[in-house]
Structure formats: structure tokens, C-alpha cells
Amino acid sequence: MIELKNITKTFRKKNRDFTALADVSLSVEKGKIFGVIGASGAGKSTLIRCVNLLEKPTSGMVVVDGQDMLSLSAGQLAEARRQIGMIFQHFNLLSSRTVFDNIALPLELSNTPKAEINKRVTDLLTLVGLQDKQHDYPSSLSGGQKQRVAIARTLANNPKVLLCDEATSALDPETTGSILKLLKDINRRMDITILLITHEMHVVKSICDEVAVISNGKLIEQGTVADIFSHPKTDLTKNFIASALDIELPEDFKERLTDAPAPGKHPLLKLEFSGHSVNDPVLSETARVFGIDCNIISARMEYAGSVKFGVMLIEVYSNTDDVEKVITFFESKLIKTQILGYV
Numbered sequence: 001m002i003e004l005k006n007i008t009k010t011f012r013k014k015n016r017d018f019t020a021l022a023d024v025s026l027s028v029e030k031g032k033i034f035g036v037i038g039a040s041g042a043g044k045s046t047l048i049r050c051v052n053l054l055e056k057p058t059s060g061m062v063v064v065d066g067q068d069m070l071s072l073s074a075g076q077l078a079e080a081r082r083q084i085g086m087i088f089q090h091f092n093l094l095s096s097r098t099v100f101d102n103i104a105l106p107l108e109l110s111n112t113p114k115a116e117i118n119k120r121v122t123d124l125l126t127l128v129g130l131q132d133k134q135h136d137y138p139s140s141l142s143g144g145q146k147q148r149v150a151i152a153r154t155l156a157n158n159p160k161v162l163l164c165d166e167a168t169s170a171l172d173p174e175t176t177g178s179i180l181k182l183l184k185d186i187n188r189r190m191d192i193t194i195l196l197i198t199h200e201m202h203v204v205k206s207i208c209d210e211v212a213v214i215s216n217g218k219l220i221e222q223g224t225v226a227d228i229f230s231h232p233k234t235d236l237t238k239n240f241i242a243s244a245l246d247i248e249l250p251e252d253f254k255e256r257l258t259d260a261p262a263p264g265k266h267p268l269l270k271l272e273f274s275g276h277s278v279n280d281p282v283l284s285e286t287a288r289v290f291g292i293d294c295n296i297i298s299a300r301m302e303y304a305g306s307v308k309f310g311v312m313l314i315e316v317y318s319n320t321d322d323v324e325k326v327i328t329f330f331e332s333k334l335i336k337t338q339i340l341g342y343v
């Protein structure tokens with residue numbers, strides 16, 4: 001449905017050429033959700049804006065639903081863009097129009113008959129769960145409600161593709177979850193292909209089928225979410241995954257945590273499981289082999305396909321010498337292990 005082939009984009013900055021995208025190629029199959037993740041300035045916005053030619057690539061090819069976008073006339077491009085919806089971090093609603101009228105706008109612009117507009121907008125309001133807000137103005141809505149209006153508005157034209165430019169970055173975690181669920185629902189029910197950009201791996205983990213990691217304008221890794229999560233190759237990808245899995249030490253432990261060992265305190269270890277880790281019952285083996293008990297303080301284990309990955313914080317009931325043996329044992333199972341301190 002979306003194909004970017006060898007896209008390069010250079011900007012002229014202070015009389016010098018700056019390469020924002022370098023030879024980027026990606027392909028999104030119909031009906032899939034594809035995420036592009038990267039840090040600030042990596043080139044994510046430039047990349048997604050190349051799909052509907054809000055940004056014209058310096059070289060390369062953009063094909064959407066079989067159409068070579070760069071070969072279209074202005075009229076054909078306007079028509080093609082109607083098939084490509086886009087939502088933004090800051091919603092871009094018209095403050096002088098009600099919720100209903102914001103959603104109706106694209107239909108008015110395409111001269112849709114009034115009765116049809118009423119029916120379509122009412123259906124869309126139901127789809128995004130905002131029937132009771134139709135007469136309200138954007139200023140009285142929460143961020144999540146504003147994004148629902150923006151989603152309904154972009155769906156009014158029945159697009160085949162939805163581009164999401166950091167669509168949940170301005171929202172709190174709970175609202176983010178509900179918007180991601182809505183996007184997944186739209187993808188499934190309406191068979192809309194979604195390309196999203198984000199700097200948050202949990203967004204990718206929640207709804208994407210495939211992911212590409214962008215750094216300095218280059219795609220440095222791409223594959224299915226299961227593959228990338230279970231076998232990340234680059235440090236950047238590993239860091240993004242770690243941020244999606246990060247777990248907090250409970251307050252009580254934070255207060256008691258010291259850097260140095262002390263009588264009566266136990267080492268607190270952080271174990272990181274990746275797709276490379278051996279899937280053995282390591283905690284019970286530790287107890288059996290070394291006679292050392294472990295207490296799980298906090299854990300977050302996830303599965304990508306059949307591969308387990310995640311983070312676990314454990315308290316080890318042993319003296320300092322013994323803990324080195326335990327760490328060596330975990331490392332032999334390819335579980336990355338670190339002493340966080342003593343509690």
C-alpha cells in the first residue's frame with residue numbers, strides 16, 4: 001500500500017545542504033500498522049510527510065496504492081491525498097467550528113449533499129464515541145477527545161491510508177492507550193493501512209505489526225515487532241525497548257537502597273531478558289544449585305511470538321561473594337545482570 005524507494009531529502013540550511021533522509025526504503029503492506037521510531041531530529045516527520053508529498057523528496061520514489069505520487073499532476077495529487085488521511089500531535093482542529101462541523105469539513109469541501117454529510121458525520125461520531133459532544137467547540141474538549149475528532153475528520157473521506165504524526169505524544173498514558181485502541185480498531189474494521197511515527201516504543205509495542213528504527217535520517221533496523229523486540233541488533237533499538245519495559249523500584253525500596261553493602265542488607269539485582277536469553281527456570285535453579293533464595297520485587301515480562309523478554313528486579317539473600325556466583329550464572333544464561341544497590 002505504501003512504498004518508499006531510496007528516498008533522500010536534503011534541506012538548505014545556512015547555505016549548506018543538510019541531509020534529513022538518506023536512502024530510506026520501506027514498504028507497508030495493505031492492512032498493516034507500521035511504526036517508525038526515532039529520537040528527536042532523526043527525520044521521522046520528514047519521512048511521514050514524504051508519503052503525501054507535504055515534503056517533496058529530493059530523490060527516490062513514493063508509491064501509494066500503486067500510484068507513483070511524484071508523477072501526478074496537481075489535480076491528481078489532490079485526489080490521491082484524499083485517500084491518505086493524516087493526524088497530528090496537536091490535532092489541528094478549527095476552533096470556530098463545532099465538533100460536528102469539524103468532522104463535516106472535508107465532506108463540505110468535496111460538495112457532498114447535506115443529508116449524506118449528516119449521516120456520515122453521525123456514524124463517525126459513534127465510531128469515535130463522541131455523540132454527546134457534537135455541538136461542543138474544541139476548546140471545551142480534552143486532548144483525547146480532540147484527537148478523536150481529528151481521527152473522525154480524517155476518516156470522513158474514507159481514506160485507504162492513515163498517517164499518524166506523533167498522534168499520542170501530547171496525551172497522558174491512559175488517554176494514549178484509548179487512542180491507540182481506537183486506531184487498532186479502525187485498522188481492523190475498516191482495513192485502513194496505518195503508518196505512524198513515534199519516539200515511544202510502547203506505542204510500537206501496543207499496536208504495530210512492523211517497525212523501523214530511524215537515526216540521523218537512516219533506517220538502521222526494520223522488521224516485525226516480534227523480531228525486533230526479541231532480537232534487537234543496534235544499541236539504539238535496545239535502548240528504545242528498555243524504555244518500553246522500564247519498571248520502577250517501589251518507593252519503600254528506593255528509600256532503603258544504598259550503594260555499598262552493609263550488615264543485614266541484601267543485593268538488589270536487575271535482570272534483563274532478551275530473545276537471546278536462555279529460557280530456563282533460573283530462579284529455582286539458583287536456589288537449588290547455590291542454596292540461595294531470591295525474592296522478586298518487581299517484574300515485567302512480555303512475549304513477542306514465543307520469545308520471552310522483559311525486566312525483573314530481585315533481592316538476593318546471600319553475602320557479597322555469593323552474589324558474584326549468581327551473577328555469573330545469570331550471565332551464562334545470557335540474562336544481562338546489574339547490581340542496583342543493597343536493600
Ligand SMILES: Nc1ncnc2c1ncn2[C@@H]1O[C@H](COP(=O)(O)OP(=O)(O)OP(=O)(O)O)[C@@H](O)[C@H]1O
Pocket residue numbers: 011012013018020038039040041042043044045046047199
Ligand atoms: N524545512 C526544513 N528546513 C531545514 N531543515 C529541516 C526542515 N525540516 C526538517 N529539517 C531538519 O531535518 C532534521 C529532521 O527533522 P524532522 O522534523 O524530520 O525530525 P523528527 O525525527 O520528526 O524530530 P521531532 O521528533 O523532534 O519532531 C532536523 O535536523 C531538522 O532540523
